[in-house]
Every structure is written in C-alpha cells, then in structure tokens.
Amino acid sequence: MESKILRVGMADAKVTKSPGILTTIGLGSCVGIVLYDPIAKVAGLVHIMLPYSNKISDNSNKLKFADTGIEILIEEMLKEGANPKRLISKLAGGAQMFSSKINSDIMNIGERNVIATKEVLKKLGIPIVAEDTGGNYGRTIEFYSEDGRLLVKTIGHGVKYI
Amino acid sequence: MRNVDINRLNEIYLDVLKELGNIGAGNAITALSTMIGKKVDMKVPTVKILELVEVPDIFGSPDTVIVGIYFGLDGDVKGNILFTLDLDSASSLIWNLMGIEAKEEFDELEKSALEEIGNIMAGSYVASLSTLTSLNMKISPPALSIDMAGAILSVPAIQYGEFSDKILFIETQFVEGERLIRGDFFLIPDINSFDLILKALGVEVNGEQNS
Numbered sequence: 001m002e003s004k005i006l007r008v009g010m011a012d013a014k015v016t017k018s019p020g021i022l023t024t025i026g027l028g029s030c031v032g033i034v035l036y037d038p039i040a041k042v043a044g045l046v047h048i049m050l051p052y053s054n055k056i057s058d059n060s061n062k063l064k065f066a067d068t069g070i071e072i073l074i075e076e077m078l079k080e081g082a083n084p085k086r087l088i089s090k091l092a093g094g095a096q097m098f099s100s101k102i103n104s105d106i107m108n109i110g111e112r113n114v115i116a117t118k119e120v121l122k123k124l125g126i127p128i129v130a131e132d133t134g135g136n137y138g139r140t141i142e143f144y145s146e147d148g149r150l151l152v153k154t155i156g157h158g159v160k161y162i
Numbered sequence: 163m164r165n166v167d168i169n170r171l172n173e174i175y176l177d178v179l180k181e182l183g184n185i186g187a188g189n190a191i192t193a194l195s196t197m198i199g200k201k202v203d204m205k206v207p208t209v210k211i212l213e214l215v216e217v218p219d220i221f222g223s224p225d226t227v228i229v230g231i232y233f234g235l236d237g238d239v240k241g242n243i244l245f246t247l248d249l250d251s252a253s254s255l256i257w258n259l260m261g262i263e264a265k266e267e268f269d270e271l272e273k274s275a276l277e278e279i280g281n282i283m284a285g286s287y288v289a290s291l292s293t294l295t296s297l298n299m300k301i302s303p304p305a306l307s308i309d310m311a312g313a314i315l316s317v318p319a320i321q322y323g324e325f326s327d328k329i330l331f332i333e334t335q336f337v338e339g340e341r342l343i344r345g346d347f348f349l350i351p352d353i354n355s356f357d358l359i360l361k362a363l364g365v366e367v368n369g370e371q372n373s
Contacts, residue, residue, distance in 0.1 A: 009215040010214050010215050010217060011214050011327075025218065025223065025224040025310070025312055026218050026310035026313045026315075027313060027316070028310075028312065028313030028314060028315070028316030029313075030316045030320065049214070049316070049319065050320060050323055060327065061214070061327050064214070064323055064327075097230070097232075097307050097313055097316070097317050098232040098305035098307055098317065136307070138309040138310035138312065138313020138316075139313070140225050140310065153225075155227055155308075155310060
C-alpha cells in the first residue's frame with residue numbers, strides 16, 4: 001500500500017493508520033501534538049494555537065486549544081481502533097518567533113502552549129516519548145505511522161528524527 | 163466592565179480595522195518614499211479576511227521563507243503590528259536603501275536595514291491611527307525573523323485566535339522603478355483596546371441584543 005500524506009492545517013487535526021503519514025508545515029508558536037498507538041499503528045496529529053478553551057471567550061473551534069484539541073483527537077483515534085491505554089505522544093513547536101523585548105505575555109504564548117499541552121497529557125496519563133519544542137525558529141513535522149518516527153525540519157537549524 | 167459580544171461585534175470590528183488599515187498603510191508608504199528619496203507608486207491596499215486555517219498559505223506554501231518585522235503597541239491602545247515581506251521584496255528594499263544587491267542570506271547590516279524600514283513604516287502607520295482616534299499609541303523597537311511563513315504568521319493568527327476564527331490584514335503593493343514590492347500589514351489591537359478604538363471613533367457597540 002502506498003503511504004498517504006495527510007496535511008494538518010492550523011487549528012486542525014487528522015488521524016491515519018499505517019503506513020499513512022501526517023504532516024503540518026511551518027509550526028511557529030503553535031504546538032504539533034502527535035498521539036500514537038504503536039500496536040494498532042493508529043496515529044493522530046493536532047495543530048493547536050492556544051492553551052485552554054475555558055480562558056477564551058470565542059472557543060467554538062475546539063481544535064484551536066490544547067485541552068479540547070487533544071480530547072477530540074483521542075475520540076477520533078478510538079474510532080479508528082486505537083486503545084487509549086496504549087497511547088504515547090510526541091511534541092514539536094512552541095517557539096518564540098520574535099525576541100522578548102516586546103509584550104511578554106503574548107510573546108510567551110509558545111511556551112504557554114507547551115506547558116498546557118504537557119499538563120493535559122499528564123492528566124490523561126499519556127507519556128511524552130519525544131519532543132522538540134522552544135527556540136526561536138519554525139518547524140515542519142512529518143509523522144510516520146508505520147514505525148512511529150517524527151521528522152522535524154527547520155530553516156537553518158537542522159533536520160532530525162525524534 | 164467588558165460587555166461587548168465578540169461574535170456580534172465581528173462585522174463592525176472588521177469594518178473599522180479595514181478603514182484604519184487603509185489609512186495606516188497609505189501613510190506608511192509615503193514615509194517609505196521619503197526615506198528612500200524616490201517616488202513610490204502605491205496600489206490601492208486590499209483588505210483580506212481569511213479563516214485561520216488558510217493563514218499559513220498567504221505566501222503560497224507555509225514553508226516559503228519570508229521576512230517578518232514585529233512591533234509591540236503600547237499606550238492607550240495595546241497590541242501588536244506585524245509587517246511581512248517576501249524575500250524578493252525585502253531584497254528590493256535593501257537595494258533601494260543601500261544600493262547593494264542582497265545575497266541569498268541577509269547579513270547583519272541588511273537585517274538592521276530591514277528593521278529600520280519596518281520601524282519607519284510601522285511608526286507612520288501608528289502615528290496616522292493615533293491622530294485619527296486621538297488615542298496615544300507608540301511602538302516598541304522592531305524584532306526581525308526570517309523563517310517559514312507558517313511559523314511567522316502563527317504569531318498574528320494566535321493573537322486573533324483569542325477572539326475570532328478569522329484574521330484580517332492589509333496587503334499593500336508598491337512599485338519603485340521596475341521593482342514590485344509586496345508587503346502585508348497585520349494590525350492586532352488587543353480586545354480591550356479595540357473597545358477603546360471603537361469608542362474613540364464614535365461607533366456604538368453596546369446595542370440592544372445583549373444576551
């Protein structure tokens with residue numbers, strides 16, 4: 001079977017089965033959260049922009065937030081045969097794209113996104129097996145559901161698998 | 163305290179930002195023309211409203227490398243301004259300002275020239291808005307990033323994302339000599355400041371349909 005590449009946009013999520021590939025291009029302060037059941041080889045990727053849905057007045061798009069985004073992604077993965085007890089996660093993104101001379105609360109949104117993501121995953125008991133977060137540069141990621149590798153590409157900061 | 167219904171506000175919000183953006187961008191380009199000492203022909207700025215999911219594609223692919231120059235906005239009105247350029251446009255500006263052809267990777271001098279151009283344009287953008295609204299606004303020093311479009315544009319997308327599923331920006335195109343320069347302005351007042359701008363412009367926002 002040919003590997004199908006599914007592209008995940010901003011505030012978007014997709015689920016695939018082996019040998020499908022999930023990608024999100026140009027992650028900045030957003031966080032790309034991969035959830036994976038290594039036995040069923042079901043993978044999901046959500047591209048979140050903000051930490052918690054209850055702190056925002058307009059929260060109609062649930063995939064914008066770490067808490068509700070992860071929740072929905074898990075539901076979709078269960079439909080494809082993933083077992084919630086077997087889920088592991090990999091994270092990338094959460095950069096600070098511009099220097100911190102400017103309004104710190106907004107500038108730290110990348111870091112706040114990563115912290116919220118970790119809190120949510122911890123509460124759900126999903127271990128984080130790899131991450132490439134922070135820094136001041138963008139990332140493009142590709143997740144291979146066949147073997148669980150996550151490729152992280154950058155401009156001038158290298159290419160690696162985590 | 164804050165009793166503005168965000169969803170209902172969306173239409174008024176976008177209209178007002180559109181008007182402010184037009185005026186601001188016009189002034190910014192006049193300032194640029196003065197700076198490089200050449201006549202610059204500006205095309206009518208176009209206001210674009212996109213769904214958040216479409217934002218990373220503004221420059222084609224989200225991994226297209228672009229230049230972003232970012233400013234904090236402080237005073238009565240708080241928020242941010244982002245000015246983005248594609249690499250060709252950035253090279254054209256450097257050529258106009260410094261008389262040198264930029265190489266594929268910008269050096270420190272060229273980067274600070276870009277920051278300075280952004281500084282002058284954003285400064286006059288904000289000055290015109292300040293005059294219009296009689297509100298005090300000042301910009302922070304510029305911060306520059308040259309990276310994937312998706313990553314740079316995630317910054318304004320997130321800020322808009324706090325109160326809307328849409329983003330608004332002003333695309334300006336100007337021609338200097340034979341070179342076309344395209345730049346996009348993102349003006350992002352925070353939600354409380356937006357209230358203030360509306361009041362300053364005499365727009366009634368607390369209507370009868372409060373639910």
